Amino acid sequence: MLEITRRDTEESQSGAARVFTFFRDRLLSGDLKAGDRLLAERELALALSVSRPVLREALRSLAMLGLLDIQHGRGAFVRAADASVLGQALTLCLAPEPNILDDVLQARIAIECQAIRLACERASERDLQAIAATLDTLVGSLDDPERGGESDYAFHLAIVRASGSASLMKIYEAISPLLMRSHVERRRDTFREPAITSGLVDAHRQVFLALAKRDPDAAETSLRDHFTIGDELRRRNLISAYQPKRKNS
Amino acid sequence: MLEITRRDTEESQSGAARVFTFFRDRLLSGDLKAGDRLLAERELALALSVSRPVLREALRSLAMLGLLDIQHGRGAFVRAADASVLGQALTLCLAPEPNILDDVLQARIAIECQAIRLACERASERDLQAIAATLDTLVGSLDDPERGGESDYAFHLAIVRASGSASLMKIYEAISPLLMRSHVERRRDTFREPAITSGLVDAHRQVFLALAKRDPDAAETSLRDHFTIGDELRRRNLISAYQPKRKNS
DNA sequence: TGGCCTACAGTGGTCAGACCACGGATTGAC
DNA sequence: GTCAATCCGTGGTCTGACCACTGTAGGCCA
Numbered sequence: 001m002l003e004i005t006r007r008d009t010e011e012s013q014s015g016a017a018r019v020f021t022f023f024r025d026r027l028l029s030g031d032l033k034a035g036d037r038l039l040a041e042r043e044l045a046l047a048l049s050v051s052r053p054v055l056r057e058a059l060r061s062l063a064m065l066g067l068l069d070i071q072h073g074r075g076a077f078v079r080a081a082d083a084s085v086l087g088q089a090l091t092l093c094l095a096p097e098p099n100i101l102d103d104v105l106q107a108r109i110a111i112e113c114q115a116i117r118l119a120c121e122r123a124s125e126r127d128l129q130a131i132a133a134t135l136d137t138l139v140g141s142l143d144d145p146e147r148g149g150e151s152d153y154a155f156h157l158a159i160v161r162a163s164g165s166a167s168l169m170k171i172y173e174a175i176s177p178l179l180m181r182s183h184v185e186r187r188r189d190t191f192r193e194p195a196i197t198s199g200l201v202d203a204h205r206q207v208f209l210a211l212a213k214r215d216p217d218a219a220e221t222s223l224r225d226h227f228t229i230g231d232e233l234r235r236r237n238l239i240s241a242y243q244p245k246r247k248n249s
Numbered sequence: 250m251l252e253i254t255r256r257d258t259e260e261s262q263s264g265a266a267r268v269f270t271f272f273r274d275r276l277l278s279g280d281l282k283a284g285d286r287l288l289a290e291r292e293l294a295l296a297l298s299v300s301r302p303v304l305r306e307a308l309r310s311l312a313m314l315g316l317l318d319i320q321h322g323r324g325a326f327v328r329a330a331d332a333s334v335l336g337q338a339l340t341l342c343l344a345p346e347p348n349i350l351d352d353v354l355q356a357r358i359a360i361e362c363q364a365i366r367l368a369c370e371r372a373s374e375r376d377l378q379a380i381a382a383t384l385d386t387l388v389g390s391l392d393d394p395e396r397g398g399e400s401d402y403a404f405h406l407a408i409v410r411a412s413g414s415a416s417l418m419k420i421y422e423a424i425s426p427l428l429m430r431s432h433v434e435r436r437r438d439t440f441r442e443p444a445i446t447s448g449l450v451d452a453h454r455q456v457f458l459a460l461a462k463r464d465p466d467a468a469e470t471s472l473r474d475h476f477t478i479g480d481e482l483r484r485r486n487l488i489s490a491y492q493p494k495r496k497n498s
Numbered sequence: 499t500g501g502c503c504t505a506c507a508g509t510g511g512t513c514a515g516a517c518c519a520c521g522g523a524t525t526g527a528c
Numbered sequence: 529g530t531c532a533a534t535c536c537g538t539g540g541t542c543t544g545a546c547c548a549c550t551g552t553a554g555g556c557c558a
Binding site: 040041042056070071072073074075076 | 537538539540
Protein backbone atom coordinates (compact mmCIF):
# COMPACT_ATOMS: atom_id res chain seq x y z
CA MET A 1 0.00 0.00 0.00
CA LEU A 2 2.58 2.49 1.05
CA GLU A 3 4.85 1.81 -1.88
CA ILE A 4 2.21 3.18 -4.20
CA THR A 5 3.24 6.60 -2.95
CA ARG A 6 6.03 6.46 -5.48
CA ARG A 7 3.52 6.27 -8.27
CA ASP A 8 1.24 8.97 -7.09
CA THR A 9 3.94 11.61 -7.34
CA GLU A 10 4.76 10.27 -10.80
CA GLU A 11 8.46 10.59 -10.08
CA SER A 12 10.86 7.83 -10.84
CA GLN A 13 13.39 9.66 -8.71
CA SER A 14 13.33 9.03 -5.04
CA GLY A 15 13.89 10.73 -1.76
CA ALA A 16 15.48 14.13 -1.72
CA ALA A 17 15.19 14.59 -5.47
CA ARG A 18 11.48 13.93 -5.27
CA VAL A 19 10.99 16.46 -2.52
CA PHE A 20 13.16 18.91 -4.41
CA THR A 21 11.10 18.76 -7.58
CA PHE A 22 7.96 18.89 -5.48
CA PHE A 23 8.91 22.27 -4.10
CA ARG A 24 10.41 23.50 -7.34
CA ASP A 25 7.18 22.86 -9.16
CA ARG A 26 5.21 24.59 -6.44
CA LEU A 27 7.47 27.58 -6.85
CA LEU A 28 7.19 27.57 -10.62
CA SER A 29 3.43 27.26 -10.55
CA GLY A 30 3.11 30.02 -8.01
CA ASP A 31 1.53 27.90 -5.28
CA LEU A 32 4.35 29.10 -3.10
CA LYS A 33 5.01 32.81 -3.16
CA ALA A 34 7.90 34.81 -1.82
CA GLY A 35 7.61 35.35 1.89
CA ASP A 36 5.57 32.23 2.53
CA ARG A 37 6.70 30.23 5.48
CA LEU A 38 7.12 26.49 5.22
CA LEU A 39 5.98 24.06 7.86
CA ALA A 40 8.50 22.96 10.43
CA GLU A 41 10.93 20.32 9.22
CA ARG A 42 9.49 17.63 11.43
CA GLU A 43 5.93 18.22 10.28
CA LEU A 44 7.00 18.55 6.65
CA ALA A 45 8.90 15.29 6.81
CA LEU A 46 5.83 13.63 8.22
CA ALA A 47 3.53 15.18 5.62
CA LEU A 48 5.73 14.09 2.72
CA SER A 49 6.46 10.77 4.39
CA VAL A 50 10.21 11.03 4.25
CA SER A 51 12.71 11.14 7.04
CA ARG A 52 13.99 14.45 8.30
CA PRO A 53 17.52 14.04 6.86
CA VAL A 54 16.10 13.43 3.41
CA LEU A 55 13.84 16.45 3.70
CA ARG A 56 16.74 18.53 4.90
CA GLU A 57 18.84 17.54 1.90
CA ALA A 58 16.15 18.82 -0.40
CA LEU A 59 15.53 21.98 1.61
CA ARG A 60 19.21 22.71 1.79
CA SER A 61 19.52 22.31 -1.96
CA LEU A 62 16.71 24.77 -2.50
CA ALA A 63 18.40 27.15 -0.11
CA MET A 64 21.67 26.87 -2.02
CA LEU A 65 19.78 27.74 -5.18
CA GLY A 66 18.53 30.83 -3.39
CA LEU A 67 14.91 29.76 -3.49
CA LEU A 68 14.62 29.30 0.25
CA ASP A 69 15.80 31.28 3.20
CA ILE A 70 16.35 28.99 6.15
CA GLN A 71 16.76 30.76 9.47
CA HIS A 72 17.95 29.02 12.56
CA GLY A 73 15.31 29.09 15.24
CA ARG A 74 12.71 30.73 13.04
CA GLY A 75 11.86 28.57 10.08
CA ALA A 76 12.19 28.34 6.31
CA PHE A 77 10.81 31.07 4.09
CA VAL A 78 10.32 31.27 0.36
CA ARG A 79 12.66 33.83 -1.09
CA ALA A 80 12.02 36.12 -4.01
CA ALA A 81 13.82 34.95 -7.12
CA ASP A 82 17.25 36.44 -6.97
CA ALA A 83 19.74 36.99 -9.73
CA SER A 84 22.69 36.48 -7.39
CA VAL A 85 22.35 32.72 -7.70
CA LEU A 86 22.23 33.08 -11.42
CA GLY A 87 25.44 35.01 -11.19
CA GLN A 88 27.05 32.29 -9.13
CA ALA A 89 25.89 29.60 -11.51
CA LEU A 90 27.22 31.55 -14.45
CA THR A 91 30.52 32.09 -12.72
CA LEU A 92 30.75 28.37 -12.02
CA CYS A 93 29.84 27.50 -15.59
CA LEU A 94 32.31 29.90 -17.09
CA ALA A 95 35.10 29.22 -14.62
CA PRO A 96 36.99 26.68 -16.74
CA GLU A 97 37.01 28.97 -19.78
CA PRO A 98 40.19 30.90 -20.48
CA ASN A 99 40.12 34.71 -20.56
CA ILE A 100 36.63 34.72 -19.24
CA LEU A 101 37.12 38.11 -17.64
CA ASP A 102 37.66 39.66 -21.05
CA ASP A 103 35.07 37.57 -22.78
CA VAL A 104 32.28 38.50 -20.43
CA LEU A 105 32.49 42.02 -21.80
CA GLN A 106 30.99 40.68 -25.02
CA ALA A 107 27.93 39.59 -23.11
CA ARG A 108 27.77 43.00 -21.53
CA ILE A 109 27.89 44.74 -24.88
CA ALA A 110 25.26 42.41 -26.24
CA ILE A 111 22.84 43.10 -23.42
CA GLU A 112 23.38 46.83 -23.28
CA CYS A 113 23.13 47.41 -27.01
CA GLN A 114 19.81 45.66 -27.23
CA ALA A 115 18.67 47.27 -23.98
CA ILE A 116 19.32 50.77 -25.24
CA ARG A 117 17.41 50.07 -28.40
CA LEU A 118 14.44 48.94 -26.41
CA ALA A 119 14.87 51.83 -24.03
CA CYS A 120 14.57 54.22 -26.96
CA GLU A 121 11.10 52.83 -27.54
CA ARG A 122 9.95 52.13 -24.05
CA ALA A 123 11.74 54.32 -21.54
CA SER A 124 9.43 56.43 -19.43
CA GLU A 125 10.22 59.94 -18.25
CA ARG A 126 11.10 58.53 -14.87
CA ASP A 127 13.52 56.10 -16.48
CA LEU A 128 15.24 58.94 -18.28
CA GLN A 129 15.39 60.97 -15.12
CA ALA A 130 16.94 58.04 -13.28
CA ILE A 131 19.61 57.71 -15.95
CA ALA A 132 20.26 61.45 -15.86
CA ALA A 133 20.65 61.25 -12.10
CA THR A 134 23.36 58.59 -12.41
CA LEU A 135 25.04 60.80 -14.96
CA ASP A 136 25.15 63.63 -12.43
CA THR A 137 26.58 61.30 -9.83
CA LEU A 138 29.18 60.21 -12.34
CA VAL A 139 30.25 63.78 -12.98
CA GLY A 140 30.40 64.44 -9.27
CA SER A 141 32.64 61.49 -8.51
CA LEU A 142 35.32 61.83 -11.13
CA ASP A 143 38.22 62.04 -8.73
CA ASP A 144 37.15 59.10 -6.60
CA PRO A 145 37.96 55.85 -8.41
CA GLU A 146 35.79 53.83 -6.08
CA ARG A 147 32.64 55.94 -6.32
CA GLY A 148 33.38 56.63 -9.96
CA GLY A 149 33.29 52.97 -10.78
CA GLU A 150 30.04 52.54 -8.89
CA SER A 151 28.27 55.38 -10.62
CA ASP A 152 29.57 54.17 -13.95
CA TYR A 153 27.94 50.83 -13.27
CA ALA A 154 24.79 52.55 -12.05
CA PHE A 155 24.52 54.45 -15.31
CA HIS A 156 24.67 51.34 -17.43
CA LEU A 157 22.37 49.44 -15.12
CA ALA A 158 19.80 52.22 -15.34
CA ILE A 159 19.82 51.89 -19.11
CA VAL A 160 19.20 48.18 -18.94
CA ARG A 161 16.43 48.78 -16.45
CA ALA A 162 14.88 51.34 -18.77
CA SER A 163 14.61 48.68 -21.45
CA GLY A 164 11.74 47.20 -19.50
CA SER A 165 12.93 43.71 -20.35
CA ALA A 166 13.09 41.36 -17.38
CA SER A 167 15.26 38.92 -19.30
CA LEU A 168 17.90 41.46 -20.19
CA MET A 169 17.81 42.79 -16.67
CA LYS A 170 18.29 39.41 -15.01
CA ILE A 171 21.05 38.37 -17.35
CA TYR A 172 22.78 41.67 -16.82
CA GLU A 173 22.60 41.17 -13.07
CA ALA A 174 23.87 37.65 -13.54
CA ILE A 175 27.00 38.73 -15.34
CA SER A 176 27.62 41.69 -13.06
CA PRO A 177 29.74 39.73 -10.54
CA LEU A 178 32.07 38.73 -13.35
CA LEU A 179 31.92 42.26 -14.68
CA MET A 180 33.03 43.53 -11.31
CA ARG A 181 35.96 41.14 -11.20
CA SER A 182 36.83 42.15 -14.71
CA HIS A 183 36.67 45.77 -13.70
CA VAL A 184 38.87 45.29 -10.68
CA GLU A 185 41.42 43.35 -12.67
CA ARG A 186 41.43 45.99 -15.34
CA ARG A 187 41.89 48.79 -12.90
CA ARG A 188 45.41 47.53 -12.33
CA ASP A 189 46.23 48.40 -15.93
CA THR A 190 44.31 51.61 -16.11
CA PHE A 191 45.37 55.05 -15.03
CA ARG A 192 42.79 57.70 -14.56
CA GLU A 193 43.95 60.91 -16.11
CA PRO A 194 41.91 64.11 -16.39
CA ALA A 195 41.84 63.82 -20.18
CA ILE A 196 40.47 60.32 -19.94
CA THR A 197 37.85 61.05 -17.35
CA SER A 198 36.52 64.06 -19.22
CA GLY A 199 36.25 61.96 -22.34
CA LEU A 200 34.41 59.40 -20.28
CA VAL A 201 31.80 61.88 -19.20
CA ASP A 202 31.36 63.06 -22.77
CA ALA A 203 30.86 59.53 -23.98
CA HIS A 204 28.21 58.84 -21.36
CA ARG A 205 26.50 62.12 -22.07
CA GLN A 206 26.39 61.35 -25.74
CA VAL A 207 24.83 57.97 -25.09
CA PHE A 208 22.22 59.57 -22.91
CA LEU A 209 21.38 62.28 -25.40
CA ALA A 210 20.83 59.77 -28.20
CA LEU A 211 18.59 57.80 -25.88
CA ALA A 212 16.66 60.90 -24.88
CA LYS A 213 16.12 61.66 -28.56
CA ARG A 214 14.85 58.11 -28.87
CA ASP A 215 17.13 57.35 -31.76
CA PRO A 216 17.96 53.63 -31.51
CA ASP A 217 20.67 53.55 -34.15
CA ALA A 218 22.48 56.59 -32.80
CA ALA A 219 22.16 55.33 -29.25
CA GLU A 220 23.58 51.92 -30.07
CA THR A 221 26.37 53.45 -32.13
CA SER A 222 27.43 55.84 -29.41
CA LEU A 223 27.31 53.02 -26.88
CA ARG A 224 29.47 50.84 -29.09
CA ASP A 225 31.90 53.69 -29.55
CA HIS A 226 32.04 54.07 -25.82
CA PHE A 227 32.97 50.43 -25.41
CA THR A 228 35.45 50.50 -28.26
CA ILE A 229 37.19 53.53 -26.83
CA GLY A 230 37.41 51.92 -23.44
CA ASP A 231 38.88 48.87 -25.06
CA GLU A 232 41.52 50.81 -26.99
CA LEU A 233 42.36 52.88 -23.96
CA ARG A 234 43.00 49.75 -22.00
CA ARG A 235 45.15 48.31 -24.73
CA ARG A 236 47.18 51.48 -25.02
CA ASN A 237 47.72 51.62 -21.30
CA LEU A 238 48.76 48.01 -21.29
CA ILE A 239 51.29 48.66 -24.02
CA SER A 240 52.70 51.72 -22.34
CA ALA A 241 53.00 49.84 -19.11
CA TYR A 242 55.20 47.24 -20.74
CA GLN A 243 57.25 49.71 -22.72
CA PRO A 244 60.59 50.91 -21.36
CA LYS A 245 60.17 54.12 -19.42
CA ARG A 246 61.52 57.20 -21.05
CA LYS A 247 60.63 60.49 -19.41
CA ASN A 248 59.31 60.02 -15.94
CA SER A 249 61.19 58.22 -13.28
CA MET B 250 41.07 21.72 20.52
CA LEU B 251 38.59 20.40 18.02
CA GLU B 252 36.54 23.55 17.99
CA ILE B 253 39.42 25.42 16.45
CA THR B 254 38.54 23.68 13.22
CA ARG B 255 35.96 26.39 12.71
CA ARG B 256 38.65 29.01 12.59
CA ASP B 257 41.03 27.22 10.33
CA THR B 258 38.55 27.14 7.48
CA GLU B 259 37.98 30.85 8.03
CA GLU B 260 34.26 30.41 7.46
CA SER B 261 31.73 31.98 9.73
CA GLN B 262 29.17 29.67 8.17
CA SER B 263 28.84 26.24 9.62
CA GLY B 264 28.17 22.71 8.62
CA ALA B 265 26.80 21.99 5.20
CA ALA B 266 27.39 25.53 3.95
CA ARG B 267 31.05 25.26 4.92
CA VAL B 268 31.47 21.99 3.08
CA PHE B 269 29.58 23.41 0.14
CA THR B 270 31.86 26.41 -0.25
CA PHE B 271 34.84 24.13 0.28
CA PHE B 272 33.98 22.09 -2.76
CA ARG B 273 32.78 25.08 -4.77
CA ASP B 274 36.12 26.77 -4.30
CA ARG B 275 37.96 23.62 -5.28
CA LEU B 276 35.89 23.51 -8.42
CA LEU B 277 36.46 27.18 -9.19
CA SER B 278 40.18 26.94 -8.63
CA GLY B 279 40.44 23.84 -10.77
CA ASP B 280 41.70 21.54 -8.03
CA LEU B 281 38.79 19.33 -8.91
CA LYS B 282 38.34 18.60 -12.59
CA ALA B 283 35.47 17.04 -14.44
CA GLY B 284 35.50 13.27 -14.14
CA ASP B 285 37.34 13.21 -10.84
CA ARG B 286 35.89 10.85 -8.31
CA LEU B 287 35.29 11.97 -4.77
CA LEU B 288 36.11 9.90 -1.74
CA ALA B 289 33.37 7.78 -0.24
CA GLU B 290 30.92 9.71 1.89
CA ARG B 291 32.05 8.09 5.10
CA GLU B 292 35.71 8.87 4.49
CA LEU B 293 34.93 12.36 3.30
CA ALA B 294 32.86 13.07 6.38
CA LEU B 295 35.74 11.89 8.51
CA ALA B 296 38.27 13.95 6.59
CA LEU B 297 36.23 17.14 6.85
CA SER B 298 35.23 16.32 10.40
CA VAL B 299 31.51 16.60 9.87
CA SER B 300 28.85 14.00 10.21
CA ARG B 301 27.63 12.10 7.20
CA PRO B 302 24.19 13.79 7.05
CA VAL B 303 25.81 17.21 6.96
CA LEU B 304 28.20 16.13 4.26
CA ARG B 305 25.34 14.64 2.31
CA GLU B 306 23.39 17.90 2.47
CA ALA B 307 26.30 19.70 0.88
CA LEU B 308 26.95 17.00 -1.71
CA ARG B 309 23.30 16.88 -2.63
CA SER B 310 23.24 20.63 -3.07
CA LEU B 311 26.21 20.45 -5.41
CA ALA B 312 24.47 17.69 -7.31
CA MET B 313 21.33 19.80 -7.66
CA LEU B 314 23.48 22.59 -9.07
CA GLY B 315 24.77 20.11 -11.62
CA LEU B 316 28.32 20.20 -10.35
CA LEU B 317 28.33 16.64 -9.09
CA ASP B 318 27.03 13.40 -10.44
CA ILE B 319 26.17 11.08 -7.60
CA GLN B 320 25.61 7.48 -8.59
CA HIS B 321 24.10 4.93 -6.28
CA GLY B 322 26.54 2.17 -5.56
CA ARG B 323 29.37 3.76 -7.50
CA GLY B 324 30.32 7.09 -6.02
CA ALA B 325 30.27 10.82 -6.64
CA PHE B 326 31.94 12.29 -9.71
CA VAL B 327 32.72 15.85 -10.69
CA ARG B 328 30.61 16.83 -13.65
CA ALA B 329 31.59 19.15 -16.46
CA ALA B 330 30.02 22.57 -16.10
CA ASP B 331 26.70 22.39 -17.82
CA ALA B 332 24.50 25.16 -19.12
CA SER B 333 21.35 23.17 -18.39
CA VAL B 334 21.49 24.18 -14.75
CA LEU B 335 21.93 27.76 -15.80
CA GLY B 336 18.84 27.36 -17.91
CA GLN B 337 16.89 25.98 -14.98
CA ALA B 338 18.05 28.77 -12.71
CA LEU B 339 17.11 31.36 -15.28
CA THR B 340 13.70 29.77 -15.76
CA LEU B 341 13.18 29.82 -12.02
CA CYS B 342 14.31 33.44 -11.78
CA LEU B 343 12.13 34.60 -14.61
CA ALA B 344 9.11 32.49 -13.73
CA PRO B 345 7.24 35.18 -11.80
CA GLU B 346 7.64 37.75 -14.58
CA PRO B 347 4.67 38.29 -16.87
CA ASN B 348 5.00 37.64 -20.60
CA ILE B 349 8.38 36.12 -20.10
CA LEU B 350 8.00 33.94 -23.16
CA ASP B 351 7.84 37.04 -25.33
CA ASP B 352 10.42 38.94 -23.38
CA VAL B 353 13.06 36.28 -23.63
CA LEU B 354 13.22 36.99 -27.35
CA GLN B 355 14.88 40.28 -26.49
CA ALA B 356 17.69 38.40 -24.82
CA ARG B 357 17.95 36.20 -27.85
CA ILE B 358 18.22 39.17 -30.18
CA ALA B 359 20.80 40.77 -27.91
CA ILE B 360 23.02 37.70 -27.88
CA GLU B 361 22.74 36.90 -31.55
CA CYS B 362 23.34 40.43 -32.78
CA GLN B 363 26.54 40.73 -30.81
CA ALA B 364 27.50 37.19 -31.72
CA ILE B 365 27.20 37.80 -35.42
CA ARG B 366 29.33 40.93 -35.14
CA LEU B 367 32.02 38.95 -33.42
CA ALA B 368 31.61 36.12 -35.86
CA CYS B 369 32.33 38.52 -38.71
CA GLU B 370 35.72 39.11 -37.15
CA ARG B 371 36.54 35.73 -35.75
CA ALA B 372 34.69 33.00 -37.59
CA SER B 373 36.96 30.38 -39.09
CA GLU B 374 36.34 28.63 -42.37
CA ARG B 375 35.07 25.65 -40.47
CA ASP B 376 32.62 27.83 -38.59
CA LEU B 377 31.26 29.20 -41.84
CA GLN B 378 31.01 25.73 -43.28
CA ALA B 379 29.10 24.59 -40.21
CA ILE B 380 26.64 27.45 -40.60
CA ALA B 381 26.27 26.71 -44.30
CA ALA B 382 25.53 23.10 -43.45
CA THR B 383 22.68 24.08 -41.14
CA LEU B 384 21.37 26.29 -43.92
CA ASP B 385 21.27 23.31 -46.23
CA THR B 386 19.46 21.29 -43.61
CA LEU B 387 17.01 24.13 -43.22
CA VAL B 388 16.25 24.16 -46.92
CA GLY B 389 15.84 20.42 -46.93
CA SER B 390 13.34 20.38 -44.08
CA LEU B 391 10.93 23.08 -45.14
CA ASP B 392 7.87 20.88 -45.16
CA ASP B 393 8.54 19.27 -41.81
CA PRO B 394 7.63 21.70 -38.99
CA GLU B 395 9.46 19.63 -36.43
CA ARG B 396 12.76 19.26 -38.26
CA GLY B 397 12.38 22.75 -39.66
CA GLY B 398 12.27 24.21 -36.20
CA GLU B 399 15.30 22.22 -35.15
CA SER B 400 17.41 23.27 -38.10
CA ASP B 401 16.33 26.86 -37.61
CA TYR B 402 17.64 26.69 -34.06
CA ALA B 403 20.78 24.93 -35.28
CA PHE B 404 21.48 27.77 -37.69
CA HIS B 405 21.29 30.44 -35.03
CA LEU B 406 23.25 28.35 -32.57
CA ALA B 407 25.99 27.88 -35.12
CA ILE B 408 26.27 31.64 -35.47
CA VAL B 409 26.62 32.10 -31.74
CA ARG B 410 29.21 29.36 -31.65
CA ALA B 411 31.13 31.05 -34.44
CA SER B 412 31.43 34.16 -32.29
CA GLY B 413 34.01 32.32 -30.25
CA SER B 414 32.65 33.87 -27.09
CA ALA B 415 32.07 31.41 -24.28
CA SER B 416 29.91 33.90 -22.41
CA LEU B 417 27.55 34.49 -25.29
CA MET B 418 27.42 30.78 -25.92
CA LYS B 419 26.57 29.82 -22.36
CA ILE B 420 23.95 32.50 -21.99
CA TYR B 421 22.42 31.48 -25.28
CA GLU B 422 22.24 27.89 -24.10
CA ALA B 423 20.77 29.09 -20.84
CA ILE B 424 17.89 30.87 -22.48
CA SER B 425 17.29 28.14 -25.03
CA PRO B 426 14.85 26.18 -22.83
CA LEU B 427 12.70 29.27 -22.54
CA LEU B 428 13.20 29.90 -26.24
CA MET B 429 11.90 26.44 -26.96
CA ARG B 430 8.82 26.98 -24.85
CA SER B 431 8.32 30.30 -26.55
CA HIS B 432 8.65 28.63 -29.90
CA VAL B 433 6.18 25.89 -29.08
CA GLU B 434 3.68 28.39 -27.78
CA ARG B 435 4.08 30.53 -30.83
CA ARG B 436 3.62 27.63 -33.17
CA ARG B 437 0.01 27.52 -32.16
CA ASP B 438 -0.46 30.95 -33.73
CA THR B 439 1.70 30.43 -36.75
CA PHE B 440 0.81 28.81 -40.02
CA ARG B 441 3.53 27.71 -42.35
CA GLU B 442 2.73 28.72 -45.87
CA PRO B 443 5.00 28.26 -48.87
CA ALA B 444 5.35 32.03 -49.27
CA ILE B 445 6.45 32.37 -45.70
CA THR B 446 8.89 29.51 -45.72
CA SER B 447 10.59 30.68 -48.88
CA GLY B 448 10.96 34.13 -47.34
CA LEU B 449 12.43 32.44 -44.31
CA VAL B 450 15.12 30.74 -46.32
CA ASP B 451 15.94 33.98 -48.08
CA ALA B 452 16.29 35.79 -44.79
CA HIS B 453 18.64 33.16 -43.41
CA ARG B 454 20.64 33.13 -46.58
CA GLN B 455 21.00 36.88 -46.48
CA VAL B 456 22.25 36.73 -42.93
CA PHE B 457 24.77 34.10 -43.86
CA LEU B 458 26.02 36.00 -46.89
CA ALA B 459 26.60 39.16 -44.90
CA LEU B 460 28.50 37.09 -42.37
CA ALA B 461 30.56 35.40 -45.06
CA LYS B 462 31.45 38.83 -46.41
CA ARG B 463 32.49 39.70 -42.89
CA ASP B 464 30.42 42.84 -42.84
CA PRO B 465 29.30 43.34 -39.22
CA ASP B 466 26.81 46.14 -39.86
CA ALA B 467 25.14 44.38 -42.75
CA ALA B 468 25.05 41.12 -40.85
CA GLU B 469 23.46 42.64 -37.80
CA THR B 470 20.98 44.57 -39.88
CA SER B 471 19.87 41.53 -41.84
CA LEU B 472 19.58 39.58 -38.61
CA ARG B 473 17.46 42.30 -37.04
CA ASP B 474 15.28 42.38 -40.14
CA HIS B 475 14.85 38.65 -39.85
CA PHE B 476 13.64 39.01 -36.29
CA THR B 477 11.40 41.95 -37.07
CA ILE B 478 9.77 40.12 -39.94
CA GLY B 479 9.17 37.10 -37.78
CA ASP B 480 7.61 39.36 -35.21
CA GLU B 481 5.29 41.06 -37.65
CA LEU B 482 4.35 37.76 -39.21
CA ARG B 483 3.35 36.47 -35.87
CA ARG B 484 1.31 39.54 -35.10
CA ARG B 485 -0.45 39.37 -38.44
CA ASN B 486 -1.28 35.73 -37.96
CA LEU B 487 -2.57 36.45 -34.51
CA ILE B 488 -4.83 39.16 -35.84
CA SER B 489 -6.15 37.05 -38.69
CA ALA B 490 -6.79 34.21 -36.28
CA TYR B 491 -9.05 36.41 -34.23
CA GLN B 492 -10.77 38.02 -37.18
CA PRO B 493 -14.09 36.64 -38.40
CA LYS B 494 -13.51 34.10 -41.14
CA ARG B 495 -14.43 35.19 -44.60
CA LYS B 496 -13.39 32.90 -47.40
CA ASN B 497 -12.32 29.51 -46.16
CA SER B 498 -14.51 27.33 -44.04
C1' DT C 499 37.81 -24.74 -20.68
C1' DG C 500 34.25 -21.69 -21.13
C1' DG C 501 30.32 -19.29 -19.60
C1' DC C 502 26.96 -18.33 -16.14
C1' DC C 503 25.53 -17.51 -11.61
C1' DT C 504 26.05 -16.50 -6.90
C1' DA C 505 28.19 -14.21 -2.97
C1' DC C 506 30.54 -10.39 -1.27
C1' DA C 507 32.39 -5.92 -0.50
C1' DG C 508 31.99 -1.11 -1.27
C1' DT C 509 29.12 2.55 -2.30
C1' DG C 510 25.17 5.75 -1.83
C1' DG C 511 20.13 5.99 0.28
C1' DT C 512 17.31 6.02 4.25
C1' DC C 513 15.88 5.95 8.78
C1' DA C 514 15.06 6.80 13.94
C1' DG C 515 15.98 9.10 17.94
C1' DA C 516 18.43 12.02 20.56
C1' DC C 517 20.63 16.29 21.81
C1' DC C 518 22.41 21.15 20.94
C1' DA C 519 21.86 26.13 19.53
C1' DC C 520 19.23 29.90 18.36
C1' DG C 521 15.05 33.15 18.31
C1' DG C 522 11.02 34.89 20.17
C1' DA C 523 7.40 35.20 23.37
C1' DT C 524 5.86 34.64 27.86
C1' DT C 525 6.24 35.32 32.57
C1' DG C 526 8.16 36.81 36.57
C1' DA C 527 10.63 40.09 39.60
C1' DC C 528 12.02 44.67 40.41
C1' DG D 529 6.26 50.08 33.51
C1' DT D 530 10.58 48.00 32.51
C1' DC D 531 13.78 44.61 32.35
C1' DA D 532 15.36 40.04 33.04
C1' DA D 533 15.13 34.97 33.20
C1' DT D 534 12.70 31.14 31.44
C1' DC D 535 10.44 28.18 28.20
C1' DC D 536 8.99 26.53 23.81
C1' DG D 537 9.41 25.90 18.95
C1' DT D 538 12.56 26.06 15.44
C1' DG D 539 16.63 24.61 12.70
C1' DG D 540 21.52 22.22 13.30
C1' DT D 541 24.03 18.18 14.32
C1' DC D 542 25.26 13.67 15.60
C1' DT D 543 25.25 8.52 16.07
C1' DG D 544 24.61 4.07 14.47
C1' DA D 545 22.17 1.13 12.11
C1' DC D 546 20.03 -0.93 8.04
C1' DC D 547 18.57 -1.05 2.98
C1' DA D 548 19.56 -0.89 -2.12
C1' DC D 549 22.50 -0.72 -5.87
C1' DT D 550 26.93 -1.79 -8.42
C1' DG D 551 30.91 -4.22 -9.78
C1' DT D 552 33.73 -8.00 -9.14
C1' DA D 553 35.63 -12.26 -7.76
C1' DG D 554 34.88 -16.73 -6.96
C1' DG D 555 32.66 -21.06 -7.55
C1' DC D 556 29.59 -23.92 -10.07
C1' DC D 557 27.92 -26.26 -14.02
C1' DA D 558 27.91 -27.61 -18.85
